[in-house]
Amino acid sequence: MADAVGRSVPRKDGIGKATGEARYADDLTFPGLLYGRTIRTTIPCGRISSIALDFDQAGFTVVSHRDIPGRNVVPLIVDDQPSLVEDEVRHGAEPVLLLAHADREKLLAAEVTIGYVAGTPVFDPELSRVCFKDVVIEKGDVAGGFAAADTIVEGTYRTGHQEHLYIEPNGVVAVPEDGGIAVFGSIQCPFYVHQALVTLLGPAVAKIRVIPTETGGGFGGKEEFPSMLAGHAALLALKSGRPVKMIYDRAEDMLATTKRHPAIVRHRTGVTREGRLVAMEVDILLDGGAYSTLSPVVLSRGAIHAAGPYRCPNVRITGRAVGTNTPPNGAFRGFGVPQTAFAVEVHLERIAEVLGLDSVRLRERNALRPGDTTVTGQRMGSDCSARQVLRAALKKSGYRRKRTAYAGTDRGIGVALYYHGSGFTGGGEVRLASRAAVELTANGVRILASSVEFGQGTRTMHAQIVADALAIPYQDVEVAEPDTSVVPDSGPTVASRTCMVVGRILERAAIELRERLGDLSPAEYFRRHGPVTVVKQYEAPDWIRWDEAGFRGDAYATYGWGCDVAEVELDRDTGEIRPLRLTAVVDLGKAIHPALARGQVEGGTAQGVGYALLEQVVMREGLMANAQLTNYLIPTTLDTPPIDVVLVENPYPGGPSGAKGLGELPMNGPAPALVNAIRHLGLDLRTIPALPEAVLEAICASR
C-alpha cells in the first residue's frame, strides 16, 4: 500500500478553512488581553534627540530599548537591525516605543512626540555608500569570449519593489506562561522567531516557545519580519505580565514590513552570428533598504541565476546589495531570481532582434542540457529540463501559430525560460542541519517537523510522503503543530525546500521506522512496545561540492525548470495591457499532490502578472506613499488571465519520490514572458511594472 504520493488526496487542513473554524493570530483570545502598538520614527535618517509621551499613562504599558533584557537586535545574517531604535534612525518607519493597553481606542489615541537631529538620507541605490554584500562569479575567459563574438548587445533592466500582500497582515500574540513566554502568530519560520526571542530576552527568560497559528499567506513576508514583531509583543507581555496581541493593520503592514528588492540589472553579451552565446557580463544592483536582513543571500541567489538557464562558456557576474534609507527589503518568493530572470529573458529577446533570429531558436540553441555546466561550474544532471519545458510550452500554447497570426495586430505573444535552485544556496542546507521526526501513535504515526502550513500544503504533502514510505494508509498519518517546544528544528519554511529537503528527511525517518516495525503495523507495534520516535537529520548528497568564497561548484542540489508563454492585448488609447492567457510549464520532479502543485503554479503565475503589470510601490521620502489596497493594486479575478498549467515530472533522485522544489519557481517567468509579449507589439519596455503610462511612452517612442 503506497498510493498516496501522486494523488490529490483529501488535505490534512480538514474543512476548517472553509467553515471559518480555522484559527489565525487575530482570532485568538486570552483572559486579560492587552493590545500592542508600535510608535515609529517619522524621518528617514538622523538621530533621536527627545521623546515625549503626550498622554495619561494610566493603564498603559510602555516599552523602550531600555526594557530589553537581552541584546537589542533582530538576529539574522548580520546583527545590524535593532529591535527598538536607541539613537540612530535609518528609515522612516523604525520602531522606537511600544505601547500596550486593554482599550484599543485609548491605545490609538495616545500621542508621542519624537524630536530629531535630521541627517541626509540616500534613496537612490546607485548613490549608496553602504554595501551589504558584493559577489563576483566568474567562468571561462570573458575577454576572449567577447573578442570571438560577432555582435555585442547591451541593455539595462529595472524592476520595482513588490509588496507580498498576503491577505492576513503580520500578527502575533505573546502570552506569559510559567516563567517564560509563548508567542502564537502568523509565522513561516518558528525557529527563527525562537532564536530572535532568545537573543532579545536573554537568559532571564528561561522558557520560550513559538507556535505558528494558521498563517494567512507568507510568500517570504513572514520569513524574517515576524522575528521583529514577536519580540515586540514579548517585551510588552513580559513588562505587563499579560497577554499582548499585536496585529498590524494593512497600512502599517505595507509601510513597515519588507518588500521585494528593487533591482537594476545590466547585461553585456557577446554572441555569434548563428546565435551562440560566447560571453556574458551581468551586473546586479539590489536596493536593500536600511538594514541588511537577507539581502546578502537574496543577492547570491539572484546572481547565480543571472545568466539564465543557458550554457555560455565565458561569464562574469557581479552584484552588490546596498543600503538606502527605506524600510529594509527582504525575502519574497523567488528571492532575487524574479529580478535577474526578468533581465536576462528580455535581454535574450533583444539579442534575437539584433541578430534577426527567432528568439525561441536562440533559447533552444543555448539552453542548458544534461552535461552542460552553469555559471558556477555545476554540471547538469539528467533532470535538467530546459529544452523539454520550452518545447512543451510552445506546443501547449500554440506559440508559433499565434506568433505569426498576432503580427501587426494589437495582440502579442512572448516566451520566457527560467529555472530555480531548490533549497538553500551553496552550503546552506549543510549549515542548517535540519532535523525532522516520525513517531508512533496508538493509531498510526505522527510527523514532527517545524515546517509551517501557510497554504502550500505542507501537512498534506508531508503526510503523503510518510504514508507511502511506511506503506500505511494516508489517514493514519497525523501532523503535529510546529510548536518549537514539541518539534525538532527542520529549518525555515522557505526556499522551495519544504517538500524536497524536509520531505526527504521525513521519508528517511519513515523508512527507518518501517524497518523497526518489521511485520507489525504502527498501531500494533505501539501496543506491544510503546512509543518510538525516529529523528533524522539532513544529509547532503555525497557528490555535492561547494566553494563559498569563489562561488564555484554545486550551488543547488537540483533545479526546477519552467517556461511561460504570455499572450496580451494592447489598448492603444489607454496604454493598458490586458493579459489574455498564461501558459506555464514546470518541471517539478514529481507532483506529490497534483492539485496542490497546480495551485502553486497558478498562484505564483498570478503574483508574477501583478509584478509585471500592476504592482507599483510609490516611494516618497523613503516611505511607501500608496500603502493601501485602494492604490496598490494586485490582480483581481478580472485582471488575472486564464492560466494553463502543465506539470512535467523529470525526477531528481535525491528528492522524495523524485520531487524538486516548486513554490518559488512560477514567480520567475510571468514578468519576462509578458514584457516579451509587449515587445511583440513593437514596444520596447525594459522596466516593470509595465503600467499604462510606461506603455503609452513606449508607443510614442515607437512612432
Place this chain on the structure above:
Amino acid sequence: MRFTLNGKPADVTAHPMARLLDVLREECGLPGTKEGCGEGECGACTVLVDGEAVCSCLIPVAQVEGALVTTIEGLGTAHPLQRAFMDEVGAQCGICTPGMIMAAVTLGPKATLQEVRTKLAGNLCRCTGYEAIYRAILRQ
C-alpha cells in the same frame, strides 16, 4: 441594536458606529469573518446583509438593525461550496476563503465562468490565481 444573525435573534450593545466586522468577531464571538484591509478592497470580511454580499469592515452596525445577517458560520459545516473549496484547493492559506464563499453563495445556479469572475471581483486572493476557486464554484 437588534438584528437576525445566522437565523437567530441578536442583540448587541456595541456603539452604533462600530464596524459590523468587529461586532461579529468580538461581541458575537464569530471570528470566521476575516479582516484583510479594513478599507473594503479585499473582501475577506464579506458577509450577507439581507442576502446581499457586503464588506463588513465598511458597515456600521447601526446599519444592520432589523436586517438578516449571515456569516460563514451561518452556512454550517456541510455546505457544498465549503467541501468544494477544500477539494479543489480553492482555499490555500484560507484567509480569504470565508469571504470568497460568502460572495459565491449569492451566485445563481449554473453560473458561467464570466459571472463567477465578475461576482468575485471584489474578493482578493493572493495564493491561488483564482483558477481553483473557479473550479470549486463551477463544479456545483
